[in-house]
Amino acid sequence: MNDKWDTSSKVLSRRIVTTEDGSTSIEIPEMNEMYHSRKGAIKESQFVYIDHGYNLCTSSPINVLEIGMGTGLNVLLTLIESKRQQRTTYFHTLEPYPLNTNEWAQLNFEKHLSIAKETLQLIHETKSDEELEINEYFKFQLSKTKLELCQLNNNQYDVVYFDAFAPNKQANPWQLDNIQKVYDCLRPGGILTTYCAQGQFKRNLLQVGFSVTNPEGPMGKREITVAYKK
Numbered sequence: 359m360n361d362k363w364d365t366s367s368k369v370l371s372r373r374i375v376t377t378e379d380g381s382t383s384i385e386i387p388e389m390n391e392m393y394h395s396r397k398g399a400i401k402e403s404q405f406v407y408i409d410h411g412y413n414l415c416t417s418s419p420i421n422v423l424e425i426g427m428g429t430g431l432n433v434l435l436t437l438i439e440s441k442r443q444q445r446t447t448y449f450h451t452l453e454p455y456p457l458n459t460n461e462w463a464q465l466n467f468e469k470h471l472s473i474a475k476e477t478l479q480l481i482h483e484t485k486s487d488e489e490l491e492i493n494e495y496f497k498f499q500l501s502k503t504k505l506e507l508c509q510l511n512n513n514q515y516d517v518v519y520f521d522a523f524a525p526n527k528q529a530n531p532w533q534l535d536n537i538q539k540v541y542d543c544l545r546p547g548g549i550l551t552t553y554c555a556q557g558q559f560k561r562n563l564l565q566v567g568f569s570v571t572n573p574e575g576p577m578g579k580r581e582i583t584v585a586y587k588k
């Protein structure tokens with residue numbers, strides 16, 4: 359299947375939009391794709407990645423891998439939760455197409471969350487692979503690369519936030535070899551969570567050895583996927 363995003367000779371234009379819970383997100387009109395649900399960026403991210411990922415895991419300290427940092431919203435929500443729980447968190451995120459200053463500056467998360475705009479600046483303007491200590495509980499690293507190209511250690515992460523574009527818009531990250539890579543980098547008992555519940559993706563998860571569950575999704579969405587490494 360063609361990968362509409364990766365075969366493009368240019369980075370497609372991105373537009374900042376406001377979702378129904380008042381928080382901002384990004385739209386790629388040419389792909390007809392959103393970074394979050396139009397019904398609420400913060401509500402969706404909190405539900406899928408914090409409630410059904412970070413908070414389902416009891417490891418402390420905890421190692422999180424995110425595929426697709428995008429706006430940085432999942433980073434911020436995890437940062438807030440780590441401080442609230444006083445749980446040391448190592449957060450590693452992948453993003454091959456980082457936002458530019460003009461883009462991240464238009465995001466309004468500081469109006470809805472207890473974070474400073476400077477934190478958004480820190481996570482977006484860091485050098486690739488630089489290790490940042492955001493506070494005593496939250497250590498952060500952004501690798502400006504694709505899941506397909508990055509090297510990940512086996513059995514390193516407790517939770518994976520799988521937040522690439524939808525498989526019908528961007529096939530590669532969801533294919534079997536990349537799902538195998540994610541399985542290998544999780545510790546036994548580790549959790550993968552994602553908004554996506556596509557049939558082929560779920561079959562790929564089962565094929566590499568995950569146990570797959572499909573909790574009801576947020577804001578009227580039928581289901582999401584939470585998978586466990588055996």
Ligand SMILES: C[S@@+](CC[C@H](N)C(=O)[O-])C[C@H]1O[C@@H](n2cnc3c(N)ncnc32)[C@H](O)[C@@H]1O
Nearest residue numbers: 393426427428429431432455504505521522523
């Ligand atoms: C649905 S958005 C992610 C939303 C993000 N987690 C947030 O909180 O804003 C998908 C992201 O995946 C990134 N991406 C695209 N191709 C990728 C790849 N091959 N590997 C990892 N990330 C990729 C995109 O640039 C985009 O930022």
